[in-house]
Amino acid sequence: MSKMWLVAEHQFKKEVLKRGFLLAIVAMPFFLGFTAFMGWLTERMSQQTTAVGYVDPGQFLRTPPTGDDHLRFVPFASPAEARAALEAGEIAAYYVLPADYPQTRQAELMHNGQVSSEATEAFVRAVRANLLAGQPPEVATRALEGPRISMLAMDSRRAVPLDAPGLEQFLPLLVALLFAFWVMTVAATLVGAIADEKQNRTVEIIISSVSPGQMMAGKIVGVMGMALLLAASWVGLLLGFAWFGANVMGWEWLQDLRINGRDLALLSLVALPSFLCLAALMVALGSTVVDVQEGQQVGAVAFLVLFAPIYLVFLFATNPNSPLAIALSLFPLTSVTSLAARSIFMEVPTAQFVAAALVALVCGVALVWLAGKLFRANMLRYGQGLRLGRMVRRGA
Amino acid sequence: MYAVEVSRLKKAFGATQAVADVSFAVEKGEIFGLLGPNGAGKTTTIRLMLDIFKPDAGDVSILGGPMTEAKKNRIGYMPEERGLYQEMPLEACLVYLATLKGLSKAEARRRLQPYLERFDLAQHRDKKVKELSKGMQQKAQIIATVLHGPELLIMDEPFSGLDPVNTQLAKDLLLELRRQGVTILMSTHIMHQVEEMCNRIVLINQGRNVLYGEVAQIQRQYSGHAVRVRLAGELPPLAGVQAVVPLNGVVQLMLDQRTTPQDILQQLVSRHCAVEQFEIALPSLDEIFIQAVSQQ
Numbered sequence: 001m002s003k004m005w006l007v008a009e010h011q012f013k014k015e016v017l018k019r020g021f022l023l024a025i026v027a028m029p030f031f032l033g034f035t036a037f038m039g040w041l042t043e044r045m046s047q048q049t050t051a052v053g054y055v056d057p058g059q060f061l062r063t064p065p066t067g068d069d070h071l072r073f074v075p076f077a078s079p080a081e082a083r084a085a086l087e088a089g090e091i092a093a094y095y096v097l098p099a100d101y102p103q104t105r106q107a108e109l110m111h112n113g114q115v116s117s118e119a120t121e122a123f124v125r126a127v128r129a130n131l132l133a134g135q136p137p138e139v140a141t142r143a144l145e146g147p148r149i150s151m152l153a154m155d156s157r158r159a160v161p162l163d164a165p166g167l168e169q170f171l172p173l174l175v176a177l178l179f180a181f182w183v184m185t186v187a188a189t190l191v192g193a194i195a196d197e198k199q200n201r202t203v204e205i206i207i208s209s210v211s212p213g214q215m216m217a218g219k220i221v222g223v224m225g226m227a228l229l230l231a232a233s234w235v236g237l238l239l240g241f242a243w244f245g246a247n248v249m250g251w252e253w254l255q256d257l258r259i260n261g262r263d264l265a266l267l268s269l270v271a272l273p274s275f276l277c278l279a280a281l282m283v284a285l286g287s288t289v290v291d292v293q294e295g296q297q298v299g300a301v302a303f304l305v306l307f308a309p310i311y312l313v314f315l316f317a318t319n320p321n322s323p324l325a326i327a328l329s330l331f332p333l334t335s336v337t338s339l340a341a342r343s344i345f346m347e348v349p350t351a352q353f354v355a356a357a358l359v360a361l362v363c364g365v366a367l368v369w370l371a372g373k374l375f376r377a378n379m380l381r382y383g384q385g386l387r388l389g390r391m392v393r394r395g396a
Numbered sequence: 397m398y399a400v401e402v403s404r405l406k407k408a409f410g411a412t413q414a415v416a417d418v419s420f421a422v423e424k425g426e427i428f429g430l431l432g433p434n435g436a437g438k439t440t441t442i443r444l445m446l447d448i449f450k451p452d453a454g455d456v457s458i459l460g461g462p463m464t465e466a467k468k469n470r471i472g473y474m475p476e477e478r479g480l481y482q483e484m485p486l487e488a489c490l491v492y493l494a495t496l497k498g499l500s501k502a503e504a505r506r507r508l509q510p511y512l513e514r515f516d517l518a519q520h521r522d523k524k525v526k527e528l529s530k531g532m533q534q535k536a537q538i539i540a541t542v543l544h545g546p547e548l549l550i551m552d553e554p555f556s557g558l559d560p561v562n563t564q565l566a567k568d569l570l571l572e573l574r575r576q577g578v579t580i581l582m583s584t585h586i587m588h589q590v591e592e593m594c595n596r597i598v599l600i601n602q603g604r605n606v607l608y609g610e611v612a613q614i615q616r617q618y619s620g621h622a623v624r625v626r627l628a629g630e631l632p633p634l635a636g637v638q639a640v641v642p643l644n645g646v647v648q649l650m651l652d653q654r655t656t657p658q659d660i661l662q663q664l665v666s667r668h669c670a671v672e673q674f675e676i677a678l679p680s681l682d683e684i685f686i687q688a689v690s691q692q
Binding site for chain 1: 443446448465468469471473477478479480481492495496497540
């Protein structure tokens, strides 16, 4: 077996046998699941069972309003009965539809405190359904749906339905976020893997057995192996979650999910050289830091840069073609997340994806060269960081 | 053909001239001492030999030519900065390092067993390296250097951190390897070990050769005109002795230029002195080291 593969195998085993690896596998799905659960829990806790009354002396509501677990409609024979119930606290509010409602279209709402928007929407929907009773079912259904408004960028074919944006609109961003988390996990591991050799004082022994290039390549391949296993675990867990949601839970938003293959393919094109850039940068950082801990601290700065476009997503919504948006799309460390964020609002031209990939590739190659130089210059400087000026003055 | 040949080697780091002009050759199957005070350029010379650093000038021939990746399997190197993977179990760590030198895992394990027993580490094989004492780690480092059966051993301070018992163990191992034909280049400050083990030495200071050659020859070269004598009785007055220096049970007689050691021995015998010890006073390598370095 080539020595590079021996280093890779050693690094791979070392990383996957760490307790932290198991934690990293479950961390991302757990994070997503926990966020979803907390949202659901908050919504559940904010919902109290509400009783709302209505008085309909003219028998206009042939189909009465329906509630759910948290909303109950109670019919009353007269406004006086309804008012008594309101004052007794049995109901939160009541509607009065006078006998001449079909002519006047005027109704009254009596309430004590705030009426939930869900109650108002449900009652109004019931009134509208009764008003549309004579219409053909498809007309009635469409009229009840109301207007469909989509945001369409001036120079784009991409539309974002403002009333109910679907998961497919945000899927590229979700993928980019997963990529960013994945890359950062890999990056932190890579910095650690290089710094670990310095901290253990094993660099000199290893490079008396393998070339520095073989050592670095072995470490990158080993960490990549770990990262691919991690990514496969995440994707597997997410697909399992999607299958469970669509087939067992019957969630429509998952059943109707349509994946934009073009965007994902183009993002992958940029992701590979972008990863190369970051990996080389991390090797360079790993060579210059004193120990693993310092490496992780420096790596955290790269994490902030990588996520910058996520913080700027609202700027992208305003103008996804702004110079800043394009610049961030071309900068290798932010290209994937920027392009993904912009893809929500517009169809980013293929040329920009290709340009971003080329820039990342060129920078990646340059960074690999620089990482090699830094590694050679600094590999035996145990317990010391490297000053750039010193590196420039001396060569390995 | 030499195992190692270094010729007019130079290396500077910025304004610092770490190695200015170093030349020596190590013969196959000998133990060769690379000596010098701190900062003399010993470690840099070793790193240049192993192609860890590129020289600014000069040539290095190692095992018959320039250093190559393939030759790394034939060399065992113990650097000044000791290093083992602290979080790994001892056996796994040593086996991994041996596989990087071209051994299969099975072969590495097979060869490791006798070494672990010899160095009294067998019962610690499953312990993490960080759980071992400094001395144990040092012994493990020696095993890592020799496990793959190298033709050439390069060891920087091989006995540092070892107690006398383990120093003897390590010394015996190196002498045994020399008998098997292994060439050993060691850098050390412990001069009595150099006197005891090394066939030849090079002493470098400020990046330059100061002394180079066989240990005995260098000692003769630095010997003063003196003899060391131990007698059963009193030392009688002797002709040709300029001074008498008592030295830990013996006396050192400083002779004038016309008097030879044979003249002194003849005088002692003719006066019926009971001579218990008589030797030409050779300086220790420590003395030579100090003298040579301070003369520079």
